[in-house]
Each structure stands twice: as C-alpha cells, then as structure tokens.
Amino acid sequence: MNAALRTALRPDLAIIATNVAPGSSLLDIGCGDGTLMAALRDEKGCDARGMELAPANVGACVARGLSVIQGDADKDLAFYPDKSVDYAILSQTLQTTLRPDMVLEELLRIGRKAFVSFPNFAHWRVRMSLLWNGRMPVTRLLPVPWYETPNIHHLTVNDFRALVKERGITVEGQWFLSGGTGCSAAAANFRAEHAVFLLSRD
Amino acid sequence: MSNAPILDESQVLELADPLPLDGGQSLPGVRIAYETHGTLNAAKDNAILICHALTGDHHVVSDHPRTGKPGWWVRMVGPGKPIDTDKFHVICANVIGSCMGSTGPASLAPDGQPWAMRFPVITIRDMVRGHVALLDALGIECLHAVVGGSMGGMQTLSLAANFPERTRAALVIASTARHSAQNIAFHEVGRQAIMADPEWREGAYYEHGKGPEKGLAVARMAAHITYLSEEGLTAKFGRQLQDREAKTFGFDADFQIESYLRYQGLSFTARFDANSYLYITRAMDYFDLAEEHGGRLAHAFAKSKARFCLVSFDTDWLYPTTESRNVVHALNAAGLPVSFVELSAPFGHDSFLLDVPALDRVVEGFLT
Numbered sequence: 001m002n003a004a005l006r007t008a009l010r011p012d013l014a015i016i017a018t019n020v021a022p023g024s025s026l027l028d029i030g031c032g033d034g035t036l037m038a039a040l041r042d043e044k045g046c047d048a049r050g051m052e053l054a055p056a057n058v059g060a061c062v063a064r065g066l067s068v069i070q071g072d073a074d075k076d077l078a079f080y081p082d083k084s085v086d087y088a089i090l091s092q093t094l095q096t097t098l099r100p101d102m103v104l105e106e107l108l109r110i111g112r113k114a115f116v117s118f119p120n121f122a123h124w125r126v127r128m129s130l131l132w133n134g135r136m137p138v139t140r141l142l143p144v145p146w147y148e149t150p151n152i153h154h155l156t157v158n159d160f161r162a163l164v165k166e167r168g169i170t171v172e173g174q175w176f177l178s179g180g181t182g183c184s185a186a187a188a189n190f191r192a193e194h195a196v197f198l199l200s201r202d
Numbered sequence: 203m204s205n206a207p208i209l210d211e212s213q214v215l216e217l218a219d220p221l222p223l224d225g226g227q228s229l230p231g232v233r234i235a236y237e238t239h240g241t242l243n244a245a246k247d248n249a250i251l252i253c254h255a256l257t258g259d260h261h262v263v264s265d266h267p268r269t270g271k272p273g274w275w276v277r278m279v280g281p282g283k284p285i286d287t288d289k290f291h292v293i294c295a296n297v298i299g300s301c302m303g304s305t306g307p308a309s310l311a312p313d314g315q316p317w318a319m320r321f322p323v324i325t326i327r328d329m330v331r332g333h334v335a336l337l338d339a340l341g342i343e344c345l346h347a348v349v350g351g352s353m354g355g356m357q358t359l360s361l362a363a364n365f366p367e368r369t370r371a372a373l374v375i376a377s378t379a380r381h382s383a384q385n386i387a388f389h390e391v392g393r394q395a396i397m398a399d400p401e402w403r404e405g406a407y408y409e410h411g412k413g414p415e416k417g418l419a420v421a422r423m424a425a426h427i428t429y430l431s432e433e434g435l436t437a438k439f440g441r442q443l444q445d446r447e448a449k450t451f452g453f454d455a456d457f458q459i460e461s462y463l464r465y466q467g468l469s470f471t472a473r474f475d476a477n478s479y480l481y482i483t484r485a486m487d488y489f490d491l492a493e494e495h496g497g498r499l500a501h502a503f504a505k506s507k508a509r510f511c512l513v514s515f516d517t518d519w520l521y522p523t524t525e526s527r528n529v530v531h532a533l534n535a536a537g538l539p540v541s542f543v544e545l546s547a548p549f550g551h552d553s554f555l556l557d558v559p560a561l562d563r564v565v566e567g568f569l570t
Contacts, residue, residue: 049539058543059560062511063567067539069530079531 009039012091012117015175015196019115020044024086027051027110029073029103030093034061041066049085051076074098077106084110091117095151101163108169108201117196122156122189123178141193157189164199173198212237212260214303215339221298221332224325224488230312234336235303236260236295239279240287242342249342250285250569251333251369252294253350253357256425256482257474259302262294263287268473274555277562284566290346295336297329297357299482301475304332308408308475318477319405326353326489330360334368344368347569351375351554352521353482356489359529362510363491363502371509373568375561376518376554378525379499379532380490385520388428389483392421396476405477418476419467426466431517431550435459492532499532510540511568513561515553517546541568 009017013036020026022044028037031050034057040046050068052058061068069076073090074097088111090103095118097103107114119141120126129137136146144150157176164171176183176192183191214235220228237260242249252262252275259266263273263280279285279292296304299321307321337345348369350358355377362372378385396402399417407413427435439459443449446456455461495502510533514526523544533540545560547553554561 047539055543055545055560058541059563059567062541062543062564063570065567065570067509067541069534069540069542070544071542079534081535081537084534084537 009035011177011180012175012194012196013039015177016089016091016115016117017043019173019198020046020087022046025049025084026087026089027080027085028089028091029077029107030090030096031057031061031066031068033057034064034066034068036089036091037061037066037068038064073103073106077103077110080106080110082109083112085112087111087113087115089115091115092119094118095153095155097153100153100155101167104163104169104199105167108199112200113172114199115196116160116199117194118155118160119151120157120176120189120192120195121154122158123193124190125193127190157192157195160195160197164197168201170200170202171197172200212264212303215336217332217335221328221335223322223328223331225323225328227322229298229305229322229324229328232298232305232332232335233303233309234295234298234305234332236293236336237262237264238294239263239292240290242291242340246342247344247346248289249291249293249337249340249345251337251345251348251361252279252285252292253333253348253354253361254294254297255350255352255354256486257422257470257479258354259300260294260296260304261302262292266473269469277557278565284562285349285569286566290569293336293340293342295333297353297482298332299324299329299478299485301478306475307405307477307481316406316408318408321477321481323488324481324485326356326360326485327364327494329485330357330364333357333361334365337368344370347371347373349373349375349565349569350377352377352551353486355521356486356491359491359502360489362506362508363495366503366506366508369508371511371568373511373513373565374526374529375513376515376521376526376551377512378489378521379492379502379529380525381487382525386487388424388520389487391424393480393483395420395424396480399476402476405480407476413471414476415468415471418471418474418479419464421467421476421479422470422474423463423467426463428520429550429552431519431548433517434548434550437548499529500535503533503536503538506536506538508538509568510538511564512540512542513554513564514542514544515547515550515558516544517548518551518553520551 025047028050037048088107126137175196176188177194217232220230355374396417399414402414444461492499512526514523530542547558
C-alpha cells in the first residue's frame with residue numbers, strides 16, 4: 001500500500017485498505033462511489049464487488065469498471081453464498097441499518113473475515129454536547145440533525161465490543177481514530193471518533 | 203443522427219448448413235440479415251453484438267427501409283456515443299423468425315412457397331444460434347460484449363449462458379430470464395387477435411395480398427400499452443379529447459389515447475408480418491433460462507466467465523426490477539462479477555429506447 005493511496009482515502013478506509021491481503025476477494029457493502037474498491041483493485045489486485053443503495057453511486061462504480069449491485073444491506077445480503085469472499089466490508093454503514101446485529105451476522109456468513117467501521121457515539125465531544133445542550137448532538141462527525149440523519153442505530157465502541165462478545169465473534173484487529181491520528185484501545189470509548197474492527201468467527 | 207453516414211450496407215449471410223432448433227427440427231436455407239458499424243480490429247476482439255427486441259430489426263442506426271425512420275438506437279450507438287463505433291465494431295443481426303431480412307414465416311420454403319405456419323416454432327436460443335453462426339462467419343471468436351434490451355436482453359442472457367466462450371461481457375437492459383404468466387397472457391391476447399381475424403387464413407394469407415391487419419393492429423395496441431407506464435400515459439394524454447370539444451356519445455376515438463393507440467396499431471401493420479409476430483412472441487413465451495439448465499438459474503451460468511451488468515427501470519411493469527434481481531442473485535450465486543442498477547425513468551418498459559442519461563452513463567462505463 002503506497003503512501004499516496006493512504007492519504008487519498010478517508011482515514012477509516014485507509015486502515016481497511018492497508019490491512020486487506022493482496023489478491024483477496026471482498027464485498028464492500030455500502031460502497032458509495034467505489035473509492036475503496038477501486039483502490040484495492042488497482043493497488044492490491046483484489047477482486048472487489050460492491051453493494052450500494054443509491055443509483056447514482058452504482059452508476060459511478062460501473063463507470064469505474066467495478067461490479068456493484070444496487071441493494072440494501074438489510075435485505076439483499078441474504079442472496080450471497082456462504083464464505084463467498086475473503087472480506088465483507090461495512091464502512092460507516094452499520095449504524096444506518098435496521099438490524100445491525102443481523103447485518104453483522106450476515107457479514108460473517110458471507111466473508112471469511114469482516115471489516116466494520118462506525119462513528120463512536122461515546123466520543124467525549126458527543127457526550128459533552130448532549131450533557132450541556134440536552135439535545136441530540138450535532139458535531140463535526142455527526143453533522144446532521146436527528147430528524148434527517150441516516151444514522152438510526154447510534155452505538156459506542158463499548159456497545160460494539162459487548163455485541164461481538166455476546167455473539168462469540170473474534171476480534172482480530174481494532175483501530176481507533178481521533179482527529180486523523182490513532183488512539184489506544186483502552187481510551188477508545190472516550191477518545192475515538194471512529195472505530196475499525198476486523199472480525200472473524202471460527 | 204438519422205443522416206449520419208452509414209459505414210456499411212445491410213448485409214445478408216446465407217448459412218450453408220441447416221440450423222438445428224430446440225424444437226427438434228432444423229431450418230434449411232437460413233438467411234441472416236445484419237448490419238455492422240465501426241472497424242473490427244486486427245485481433246478481432248472489439249466486437250459488440252447488439253440484440254434487438256420483439257419488433258425490432260438490425261437497423262440499429264441506419265434508417266428503417268419501410269418507414270424511413272432513424273435506426274432504433276441512434277441515441278445509444280454511433281461515433282462518440284455510449285456504444286462508440288469509433289472504438290467498437292458493432293454488429294446487429296435480425297433474429298430468425300422476423301420479417302425484416304432474416305428467414306421467417308414470410309420467407310420462401312424450399313418448395314418455393316412461403317413458410318407461413320409450416321415454419322417451425324423457434325426459441326430465443328434458436329435466435330442466438332443464428333447469431334453465433336454469423337459470428338462464426340465473421341471470424342469473431344469472442345465478443346467484447348453482447349448487449350440487448352427486452353427480448354434482446356433474453357438473447358444476451360441466452361448467449362452468455364449457452365455459448366459462454368463467445369463473450370467477455372453481457373449487458374442486459376429491462377429484461378428477464380423467464381417469461382411470467384402475465385407476459386404470456388398479454389402475448390396470447392395479441393396472438394388471438396391475429397388468429398381471430400378472418401384475413402389470417404390459418405397463416406396462408408401471403409398470396410391474397412392482404413393479411414390480418416386488423417388483428418395485428420389490435421395485438422400491437424395491447425402490447426404497446428405494456429411498454430408504457432400509467433404515469434407516462436397520464437402525463438402525455440390524460441383524459442384529453444382528440445380534436446373535439448365534447449364526447450360524441452359514440453365509439454369513435456374520442457380520447458387522445460384511443461387515437462394514439464389506433465395509429466400505433468395501424469402503422470405497425472405497414473412494417474410487420476403477422477405470422478412473424480406469432481412466432482417471435484411464442485419464442486419469448488417459451489423462454490425460461492433456468493428450465494433449460496436443470497431448473498436452477500445459477501446453473502445456466504456455471505461455465506461463464508463474463509462480466510454482467512443488468513439495468514431495470516422503476517416504471518417498467520412488463521419486466522419489473524424483481525426479474526432483473528432474480529438474474530443478479532443467480533449470477534452472484536455463480537460467483538460472477540455482476541453490476542445491477544434500477545434507474546428512475548418515466549417511460550415504462552420503453553425507457554431503454556428513450557432519453558435516460560443515467561442509462562447512457564452505465565452503458566458507456568460498463569463497456570469501457
């Protein structure tokens with residue numbers, strides 16, 4: 001993974017891109033305009049497939065030569081065979097799904113491993129905003145007011161840790177971002193704005 | 203552009219051998235009319251086969267010889283267009299069973315008389331066999347892509363499934379892997395309208411100088427409704443009256459939509475053979491790609507290595523999005539690279555022929 005690519009990608013995507021094995025197969029769920037997929041295809045020779053809800057984004061992906069299906073993570077993952085890719089990737093999408101727990105199970109059914117990234121609702125700025133204003137936080141990372149945010153299931157790093165533990169899912173790697181830099185796992189629930197987890201189930 | 207120069211004249215290939223058919227017979231003396239545009243490169247790997255729809259033909263960009271209207275996909279095919287003839291060698295062949303140059307029921311059988319209803323019932327796969335024979339004759343081993351909308355999409359799927367070594371990509375627009383009961387029902391209405399016309403004469407009307415034009419017009423009227431959307435019809439016609447201030451309390455074409463449909467039906471009879479309409483609609487009704495491959499659609503694509511792209515339209519109720527998704531799920535299960543998008547367009551099934559810029563972008567992007 002070259003430095004140019006790392007800086008070109010959104011920080012959580014750069015972490016995922018860096019940690020995907022070269023030549024692997026992957027399904028990027030909520031792939032947007034295909035930036036991560038294109039990077040992994042071009043830089044790491046990955047066989048990248050995607051799923052995306054917005055037709056304009058699907059069109060943009062197809063125009064980049066990517067294979068992307070218009071679909072909904074809550075409904076359309078059921079049609080993918082078991083263990084059909086090395087990695088199922090869900091970046092910044094878990095909190096927008098109707099049933100994040102079921103989507104997580106689907107990721108680990110379809111992928112041998114899964115990358116999941118999400119914004120941490122327990123970041124101190126979010127806590128302060130709620131504490132002082134008594135209103136749903138609108139911060140740099142959560143800039144949309146409650147009535148129009150796509151984020152319908154806000155979660156914290158500790159919520160996610162509890163869920164994977166309860167479901168017997170193995171955490172193979174975890175990365176935490178705060179402002180563009182990393183932060184420790186111990187302080188993550190308070191200090192991390194974003195979390196990236198690499199998961200598997202044996 | 204209708205006045206764009208035509209690079210090649212329409213051509214006709216005469217097959218030396220009879221064409222084997224799914225019905226068990228074989229068809230002798232087959233002629234396949236086709237048109238090519240753009241230059242075939244030395245490696246012969248830049249060819250795109252375009253498959254036409256039910257009442258379409260090989261005049262994809264050249265003027266229609268009977269109506270004089272521009273080719274049916276001039277907005278999509280040509281220099282600098284999404285299917286770019288500066289880059290690709292575009293081939294469009296008339297399907298067997300048609301009346302536009304390829305062998306069909308109006309063609310002469312070996313006994314010198316029109317085939318009429320002696321013409322064997324053909325399938326979508328038989329049409330594709332004709333296309334593959336053409337590719338053989340042109341020396342094209344593997345297409346860059348095969349592209350088709352509606353019945354053309356069925357041929358596209360059939361070619362990719364049954365001749366997997368012949369294409370590297372397949373683009374299927376507003377189509378399906380099998381005809382539904384509703385699809386068959388509408389076709390049956392059309393066929394019964396033709397066969398109920400006394401001028402049909404069990405199909406042997408050619409020597410009478412007049413065919414079942416009323417029946418064919420009704421068939422076209424019924425079918426034409428299925429190509430549009432309620433939203434589109436309401437926007438275009440609503441309940442507006444045709445050249446009059448008030449209803450006539452009679453059965454004249456009071457409403458604009460009636461007048462429009464009558465015109466569509468009538469003008470269709472000037473360009474299409476009723477028996478061809480029977481045979482081609484039958485071929486579509488028989489189409490069930492999964493059935494050909496042991497009942498599982500994913501099995502149909504087991505030997506394919508092609509890239510696929512499927513496009514549906516939100517107002518298309520003839521081949522709705524669920525039909526495309528059905529194919530997408532099968533391709534996924536077969537592990538093939540597939541893209542799918544449902545585009546928003548107001549024109550119903552006909553959207554694939556009309557001005558939908560989002561479609562242009564997907565087509566161009568997929569073929570690059």
